[in-house]
Amino acid sequence: MSLWGIAWRSIRQRLFTSGLTALSLALGVALVVATLVIGGVVRDAFASGQGLGYNLIVGAKGSPLQLVLNSVYLVSKPIENISWRFYQEFLPADARPDGVAGRYAGSVAKAVPICMGDYFRSFRVVGTNAACFDTLTVGDGRPFAFAAGRNFRDDEFFGGVLGGAVAAKLGLAVGDRFAPTHGADDGLVHDPFTVTGILARTDTPVDRGVYVNMEGFYLQEGHAKPVPEGERGDEAGAEAGKDRGLSPAGGNPAPLPFKQREVTAILVQTASPGGMPPELLAMGLKTAINEDRDGQAAEPVREIRTLLDLFVRPLELLLLLVTTLVVIVSAIGILVSMVGSALERSRDVAVMRALGARRSHVLTAVLLEAIILAVGGGLVGWLLGHGIVAAIGPLITTNAGVSAGFFSAAPLGEALLVPFLVGLAILSALLPALAAYRTDVAKWL
Amino acid sequence: MPELVIRLENVRKSFAMPGGERVDILDVPGFVLAAGEQAALEGSSGSGKSTLLHVISGIMRPDSGLVEVAGTDITRLPEGQRDRLRADTLGLVFQQFNLLPGFTALENVLVAMSFASGRPDRTRATALLEAVGLAHRLHHKPAELSIGQQQRVAVARALANRPRAILADEPTASVDAAHQQQVVDLLKNTCTEHGVALLVVTHDPDVARQFPRRLRLEEFNRAGRHKV
Numbered sequence: 001m002s003l004w005g006i007a008w009r010s011i012r013q014r015l016f017t018s019g020l021t022a023l024s025l026a027l028g029v030a031l032v033v034a035t036l037v038i039g040g041v042v043r044d045a046f047a048s049g050q051g052l053g054y055n056l057i058v059g060a061k062g063s064p065l066q067l068v069l070n071s072v073y074l075v076s077k078p079i080e081n082i083s084w085r086f087y088q089e090f091l092p093a094d095a096r097p098d099g100v101a102g103r104y105a106g107s108v109a110k111a112v113p114i115c116m117g118d119y120f121r122s123f124r125v126v127g128t129n130a131a132c133f134d135t136l137t138v139g140d141g142r143p144f145a146f147a148a149g150r151n152f153r154d155d156e157f158f159g160g161v162l163g164g165a166v167a168a169k170l171g172l173a174v175g176d177r178f179a180p181t182h183g184a185d186d187g188l189v190h191d192p193f194t195v196t197g198i199l200a201r202t203d204t205p206v207d208r209g210v211y212v213n214m215e216g217f218y219l220q221e222g223h224a225k226p227v228p229e230g231e232r233g234d235e236a237g238a239e240a241g242k243d244r245g246l247s248p249a250g251g252n253p254a255p256l257p258f259k260q261r262e263v264t265a266i267l268v269q270t271a272s273p274g275g276m277p278p279e280l281l282a283m284g285l286k287t288a289i290n291e292d293r294d295g296q297a298a299e300p301v302r303e304i305r306t307l308l309d310l311f312v313r314p315l316e317l318l319l320l321l322v323t324t325l326v327v328i329v330s331a332i333g334i335l336v337s338m339v340g341s342a343l344e345r346s347r348d349v350a351v352m353r354a355l356g357a358r359r360s361h362v363l364t365a366v367l368l369e370a371i372i373l374a375v376g377g378g379l380v381g382w383l384l385g386h387g388i389v390a391a392i393g394p395l396i397t398t399n400a401g402v403s404a405g406f407f408s409a410a411p412l413g414e415a416l417l418v419p420f421l422v423g424l425a426i427l428s429a430l431l432p433a434l435a436a437y438r439t440d441v442a443k444w445l
Numbered sequence: 446m447p448e449l450v451i452r453l454e455n456v457r458k459s460f461a462m463p464g465g466e467r468v469d470i471l472d473v474p475g476f477v478l479a480a481g482e483q484a485a486l487e488g489s490s491g492s493g494k495s496t497l498l499h500v501i502s503g504i505m506r507p508d509s510g511l512v513e514v515a516g517t518d519i520t521r522l523p524e525g526q527r528d529r530l531r532a533d534t535l536g537l538v539f540q541q542f543n544l545l546p547g548f549t550a551l552e553n554v555l556v557a558m559s560f561a562s563g564r565p566d567r568t569r570a571t572a573l574l575e576a577v578g579l580a581h582r583l584h585h586k587p588a589e590l591s592i593g594q595q596q597r598v599a600v601a602r603a604l605a606n607r608p609r610a611i612l613a614d615e616p617t618a619s620v621d622a623a624h625q626q627q628v629v630d631l632l633k634n635t636c637t638e639h640g641v642a643l644l645v646v647t648h649d650p651d652v653a654r655q656f657p658r659r660l661r662l663e664e665f666n667r668a669g670r671h672k673v
Binding site: 001002006009010012013014347348351352353354355356357358359360361441442445 | 495496499502504505524525528529531532533537539543544545546547548552555556557558559560561565602606614
């Protein structure tokens, strides 16, 4: 019979106290694992702001972090809107009614406008154009894929695309109609849009967005910028549509005149002339925009890194510290349990020594007992921790737009848990193991 | 001259009292146990019977003298080697049986094998338990066994590593009169069957008189005659 077998039988002999000790350790480990995994998932989700097909976000002046959180992660409130005129400064000549390239157009490869402020059953509604899903990417350059249907066309004023999580949660399918509400779930109910497509899951905040054609979005009550009657002047709504290739034909109403339009933000990909990295132009463009009065430009990657460094990582570390303390307290439980059973153990140790066991045998057997308890409790805790992540996964998906399930992992942290637990077990069992080592055989026989 | 399994020469052992005073427990000029011999060692309470067994088995080191077990002077061995020699050559039977409560009858025998030089032999352990009439109790824990059955497990365990001698410390002290004879018969018959020497320590004259050699510790332990 091996020393492992002897240690295991010793645990079985004190099954109740051993079980309680392992359970308390399991709970501690579960908290650590859940903290590590959720922290990792959230961090990865925020860090995935790279390769999205844009490297600058332009919006109203204010907090750049708020601009990024609102535009990319669909959390927080929009700062304010920026004017349509300012948006047009990013457009090339052929996309503008006056045929003159915008002030920043030379530095811009693409500029996708987004309009926010509406909701559909707690999910954010984003007004945008077809370029959003045609030219932007999921991350790392992967194009958007549709689980069902297709992207809306620019001339489908009341077409909409649903994020994967939205469609799954609300049970909507291609062809279904949905009516956003203004400002909040209980706000004014707008005209219905028709689902033209459902995006494949991306495990990004896009999954919980409701995307509608901004032309339809503009036509909803409360979305037109108030302009004095006499200043609408230069263009009628129908003309605005014609300029951009849109027409009221096919049942579409007349588009909203430009002067009455605003956008919440512009997702900008800077140009890369001669194969230069787009980041080179991004720095200059950002400076130029920020020196202007019309708005601000923020780099999502930089803002998120700041958010992670300033808030998320310290918070995660704090949580990890607290949960690690829970594990250490549980490990002290091993010590207490083993010291508590020292009297009972002394007699068994003396018998084994009389049967020929060396001091090193009994010392090792006690340490192995603690290691079995720690690793066994740790394994249960690991499963429990992943169970916790799986249980609150839908909540994380709903609130953070990232997918977290049983198999989400923090490989490095979780791999380090094993040696940590074994080390902790050895430390906590050292006293009782030394007591076993020093057991006076003659006294106990 | 028969081979000697145990030989003691001028063995002295004393203990320090709480006040610092030392008390001689053993002062044995000579003692031998031959291979296959069966002997009873009588002595009153506190006469040093258990201490003598602990010294012979290497659990305690004497202050001076020679303790030879199976031809090896164990007083010269480091503790680890004494432990191994004890596992390989001696079988111990205790007054309280001292079975490990978390282990089944079979595991109690196997655990004794695991400290010896050979590998634990499940077949032999099973055969030993079957030989003492416990074929149907192999997987029962001590708490599920009667007193007599526990004592049988203890004897099987003592034989686990093919010892040269079995040392039994008051093996009948905690069993009722009805079981006493069973225990004595079991020990004697088993040792005869396996050719193992047997030294039974007892304070009970009825037990002692059943052995061909009967010794009184007070007669050869000089420490009992003068305290220092």
